[in-house]
Amino acid sequence: MFFHKRNSANAGQRLWPVFVLLIAVAALPACGVLWFMNQAMRNEELAAEQRLREIYASQIQAAARGIDDAWRGKLTFPVPEMEARASETFAAIVKNGHADAALFFSRGILIYPELAAAPASAAEFDSPLWREARDQEYIWNNPGAAAAAYARIAEIAGTRESAMALMAEARCLNKAGRPEDAIEMIIREFSGDGNNSNNRYKNALDLERRIVRANALMFALDLMAQPGHPLFQKTAETLAECLNDYAAPAMPSGQRRFLMRRLQTIWPECPPFPTRDAEELAAPFNEISLGELLSPGQMRATNVSDTWAYLTPDRAMIALFSHNHIMAFMNDVLARQEAIPGVHFSVTPPGAGEAGGSSAFSTGEIGNLFPSWKISLVLAGTDPFRSAAGQRIALYMWSGVLLTCGVVALSVLLAAWLRRQVRLTRMKNDLIAIVSHELKTPLASMRLLVDTLRDGRCNDARLVEEYTGLMAKENARLSRLIEDFLTFSRMERKGAKFERALLRPREIVEAALEVVSDRLRAPGCELEVNIAPEIPDIIGDRDALVTALVNLLDNAIKYSGDIKKIQASCFAADGRVCFEVRDNGIGFPRRAAKKIFDRFYQVDRSLSRHAGGCGLGLSIVKFIITEHGGEVSAQSRPGQGKGSVFTLRLPIFD
Numbered sequence: 001m002f003f004h005k006r007n008s009a010n011a012g013q014r015l016w017p018v019f020v021l022l023i024a025v026a027a028l029p030a031c032g033v034l035w036f037m038n039q040a041m042r043n044e045e046l047a048a049e050q051r052l053r054e055i056y057a058s059q060i061q062a063a064a065r066g067i068d069d070a071w072r073g074k075l076t077f078p079v080p081e082m083e084a085r086a087s088e089t090f091a092a093i094v095k096n097g098h099a100d101a102a103l104f105f106s107r108g109i110l111i112y113p114e115l116a117a118a119p120a121s122a123a124e125f126d127s128p129l130w131r132e133a134r135d136q137e138y139i140w141n142n143p144g145a146a147a148a149a150y151a152r153i154a155e156i157a158g159t160r161e162s163a164m165a166l167m168a169e170a171r172c173l174n175k176a177g178r179p180e181d182a183i184e185m186i187i188r189e190f191s192g193d194g195n196n197s198n199n200r201y202k203n204a205l206d207l208e209r210r211i212v213r214a215n216a217l218m219f220a221l222d223l224m225a226q227p228g229h230p231l232f233q234k235t236a237e238t239l240a241e242c243l244n245d246y247a248a249p250a251m252p253s254g255q256r257r258f259l260m261r262r263l264q265t266i267w268p269e270c271p272p273f274p275t276r277d278a279e280e281l282a283a284p285f286n287e288i289s290l291g292e293l294l295s296p297g298q299m300r301a302t303n304v305s306d307t308w309a310y311l312t313p314d315r316a317m318i319a320l321f322s323h324n325h326i327m328a329f330m331n332d333v334l335a336r337q338e339a340i341p342g343v344h345f346s347v348t349p350p351g352a353g354e355a356g357g358s359s360a361f362s363t364g365e366i367g368n369l370f371p372s373w374k375i376s377l378v379l380a381g382t383d384p385f386r387s388a389a390g391q392r393i394a395l396y397m398w399s400g401v402l403l404t405c406g407v408v409a410l411s412v413l414l415a416a417w418l419r420r421q422v423r424l425t426r427m428k429n430d431l432i433a434i435v436s437h438e439l440k441t442p443l444a445s446m447r448l449l450v451d452t453l454r455d456g457r458c459n460d461a462r463l464v465e466e467y468t469g470l471m472a473k474e475n476a477r478l479s480r481l482i483e484d485f486l487t488f489s490r491m492e493r494k495g496a497k498f499e500r501a502l503l504r505p506r507e508i509v510e511a512a513l514e515v516v517s518d519r520l521r522a523p524g525c526e527l528e529v530n531i532a533p534e535i536p537d538i539i540g541d542r543d544a545l546v547t548a549l550v551n552l553l554d555n556a557i558k559y560s561g562d563i564k565k566i567q568a569s570c571f572a573a574d575g576r577v578c579f580e581v582r583d584n585g586i587g588f589p590r591r592a593a594k595k596i597f598d599r600f601y602q603v604d605r606s607l608s609r610h611a612g613g614c615g616l617g618l619s620i621v622k623f624i625i626t627e628h629g630g631e632v633s634a635q636s637r638p639g640q641g642k643g644s645v646f647t648l649r650l651p652i653f654d
């Protein structure tokens, strides 16, 4: 018959509501904390978003103001003092990067770059001398004579007429097969230093108001045919200088652009003209009427792609800007704005789609100067709302995690405490049941024997001795039971404090054998002691280890038949000191080997009770050995005489 732990089963059934309650107690606050955290994080994100939007709105306003101020500074142009200075102002504005090009007006009429000029009066060129020269050139086809006729005009005529006659002479010399003479004449008459006031033809204009000198120099360069000509370099440099000269009277834009292009074509080393791009940019606007397109003081798109125009409030000038120029200037201004982590500014012209693209989260107007232009703040990768809220969220998260951990830890402690309480209660119940039952038996026997002896009914001396012997035996059993209970209860209360002394295993075996010596000397009991010669010392509590070994020897005696063969051995194996008690007793089934060290477990309860035990001896052994860092094991086969082996293994002291 096996010993059933009925009380524990009942206790287990009664316990589940307590555990459910415990889980609820732990889970509810944790869920509450998580919900609260979630809400708090959402609120924090929303609040951060709101705060950031406010900050960003003011940042956008500041950036727009910055752009407006910078542009107003940039768009303050020097007004040409008089119409004649327009070309110089054009060059100055372009060279210092104020604008990519400019158009100048006087009383609403474009003065630079000028519209195609109406030819000047040709009356002076209708004189007999001119007629004769032209007849020689075109009717009689005599370029030599024509050249001489033009040369005569040049000698006597005024500056302008003379310049044009020289130009015609050069043309005729070339036609007459004398290009070198033509070159020599042009160099002599026209190549004087542009700054030299003695240069008579410097500002001479032809009928279309073109600078005669520039055309003459270009003609000479064309005649030189290639850059290898000894006079080419010098002449080209003189022409380049002439083309870079914006002093009045200005070279017409058309002539300047044409000669710039031409010179750059025939002279590969020609230094770049700083105003050439500006001239090209402004050129189409000679024909386009900007009047209807523009309102003063505003940057407006023009019909020329990627070109923007700004009409000054006094309507005296239109500044032209390429799209790239505007964007570069804007970006330059924005780069000087206070940097905001995680975002950057983006400027979008009208009609360029959604301002700042889809990642823009705050957009504003640039202002009156740039109607319909937008400035926006664009995310640079991470979500600024999230990162702004991140710190607080992290704080909430950690508080939540710590709180939850605290609740869980408390619950675990509470559960452990409850478990221990339940275990103690269960043990107490078991103990009371067993104690009351186990103690009753020897007491009842003793009372019966005492009553018999007191009644005087027993006169036989032999019987009296037998009865007193029985009483002594019951008494001893009772003492052992009480001793076991006390040891057990001490252990369970963790009151058992073991000493740590250096011990000789041999002495422990001898002390244990001494305790049970009386019973071992009884008839029919054979004892064999095997103690290996050199066993290492161990550390432990001498009395506790003797008790453990005594319990094993006691069981060996109890659970063996009339002929007892008991072996007590001590040896070292696998780095441990082993104590082994072997008997030839009743043994126990294999499945009982696992439970045999549990408290109150008895393989055959009736037999054990007869033997005088209560199922605590081996649990005491296990407790003592485990506390010493050792192990216990039991091996057996059921059946009279098959016997059992109990082994205690303890660590060696190094």
Ligand code: ADP
Residues within 6 Å of the ligand: 551, 555, 556, 559, 583, 585, 586, 587, 588, 596, 601, 602, 603, 604, 608, 612, 613, 614, 615, 616, 617, 618, 619, 643, 644
């Ligand atoms: P008890 O006080 O009942 O002997 P123990 O804890 O010492 O309690 O032993 C538990 C049970 O293990 C015993 O009731 C017995 O059934 C079995 N047992 C212990 N030692 C032996 C042994 N040497 N031979 C056979 N069975 C044993």
